[in-house]
Amino acid sequence: MDAGLFHAQFDKTVRGPNNAAMRLGLALATCACLVLPAAAPGQSLPNPALPLGPNPSECEIEAALLGTTGPNCPPMAMQRSAVPPPAVASPPAERPGPVTVPPLPGPAAMPAPELRAAFRVEFDFNSARIRPESQAILDKVAAVMATAGNTRFRIVGHTDAIGGDAANLALSRRRAAAVVEYLVSHHHIRRDRLEASGMGARELLLPDQPKAAANRRVEIVNLGG
Numbered sequence: 733m734d735a736g737l738f739h740a741q742f743d744k745t746v747r748g749p750n751n752a753a754m755r756l757g758l759a760l761a762t763c764a765c766l767v768l769p770a771a772a773p774g775q776s777l778p779n780p781a782l783p784l785g786p787n788p789s790e791c792e793i794e795a796a797l798l799g800t801t802g803p804n805c806p807p808m809a810m811q812r813s814a815v816p817p818p819a820v821a822s823p824p825a826e827r828p829g830p831v832t833v834p835p836l837p838g839p840a841a842m843p844a845p846e847l848r849a850a851f852r853v854e855f856d857f858n859s860a861r862i863r864p865e866s867q868a869i870l871d872k873v874a875a876v877m878a879t880a881g882n883t884r885f886r887i888v889g890h891t892d893a894i895g896g897d898a899a900n901l902a903l904s905r906r907r908a909a910a911v912v913e914y915l916v917s918h919h920h921i922r923r924d925r926l927e928a929s930g931m932g933a934r935e936l937l938l939p940d941q942p943k944a945a946a947n948r949r950v951e952i953v954n955l956g957g
Contacts, residue, residue, distance in 0.1 A: 781850040781951045783937065788851075788869070794876045796849035797954050802879070833897045833934050847954035850937065852946075853911065860906035862914055870911065873952065874919035882925065884955040887911045889930040893942035897932055904930030911950055927955075 782796045791805035853870065854863040862870070877885065889904030889911075908928035915921040938944045 781848040781953075783850045783946075783949075784852075786852055788872065790872045790875055793849065793872055794879075797847055797873075797876055797885070797952060798880055798883070799847050799954075833932060835934075848951055850949045850951045852948075853907075853950040855907055855910075855948075858903065860903070860910040862910055867914070867918075870914055871919070874915050874921055877915065877921050877925070878919065882957050884925045884927070884957070886953040886955055887926060887928045888951040888953060889928070890935060890937070890947060890949050890951065891933050892944060892947040893933040893936065901930055901932035904932050906930075908950065 784792060784796060788796075791801050794801050794805065851869055851873070852866075854866040855861060856863060877883070887908045889906075889908035891900040891904050893900070905928065908930050912923070912926045912928045915926060916923050933942065933947070936942055936947045937949060938946050941947075
């Protein structure tokens with residue numbers, strides 16, 4: 733089509749007196765293209781649980797679980813680093829395959845809150861009895877929870893991949909319940925502020941080392957007020 737004829741037809745069709753709606757639609761479409769950002773190639777995952785050391789201080793626990801520290805704590809920035817590097821085996825062993833476990837029944841899990849920390853809480857073998865050396869860690873956790881008002885927390889038990897899925901899932905739930913019971917009975921944290929759940933071997937801290945001791949842990953998740 734000749735350019736002059738095209739522009740004449742455009743003026744007659746779009747800019748005519750009876751086409752205000754069409755002109756408005758074009759204007760809104762132009763605005764949408766300018767304002768809406770391009771879709772990101774992928775959404776970022778929630779922050780993983782912050783693995784704390786074997787003897788964290790109350791200030792470190794407070795920063796990890798509450799996102800803030802008290803006036804008596806030194807300035808600190810809790811960095812949620814990647815999982816610890818795998819240990820070097822000598823001689824190199826064949827890398828294990830991925831651990832496959834069935835999904836838990838029930839509704840889809842909620843997005844993981846940002847404030848969550850992983851603690852190495854020791855239990856007797858194949859038992860939910862908390863070992864005495866781990867009670868000191870839970871004592872510090874309780875002290876932090878006591879300052880957190882009505883904030884609720886979820887206690888999540890995790891196991892390694894040794895053994896069957898059903899046994900690991902039941903064991904992780906019993907261990908989480910044991911931590912809740914310890915916090916309630918020894919430190920009088922209100923039971924309605926705590927809930928227990930278990931994941932078995934579904935969220936390994938070291939997926940390439942499914943039998944590593946680091947996978948046996950307790951995570952505490954801040955659920956808000």
